[in-house]
Amino acid sequence: MAKPLKTSPEGRKCKFRGCKCPLSIYNHSVYCRVHRDQVALEQIRKTRYHHLG
Numbered sequence: 001m002a003k004p005l006k007t008s009p010e011g012r013k014c015k016f017r018g019c020k021c022p023l024s025i026y027n028h029s030v031y032c033r034v035h036r037d038q039v040a041l042e043q044i045r046k047t048r049y050h051h052l053g
């Protein structure tokens, strides 16, 4: 008996504004691969800026 893989629901789309990239069931993020990186970078930038201010 095969172990069930941990997957996310099918038919989800990237949450990024204007992006309609379908998300893989193996992608547990709410963003597509491109925007997940972009959002992560922006979060880091914001955090740094906040700490400086």
Ligand SMILES: [Zn+2]
Residues within 6 Å of the ligand: 014, 015, 016, 019, 020, 021, 031, 032, 033, 034, 035
């Ligand atoms: Zn996207």
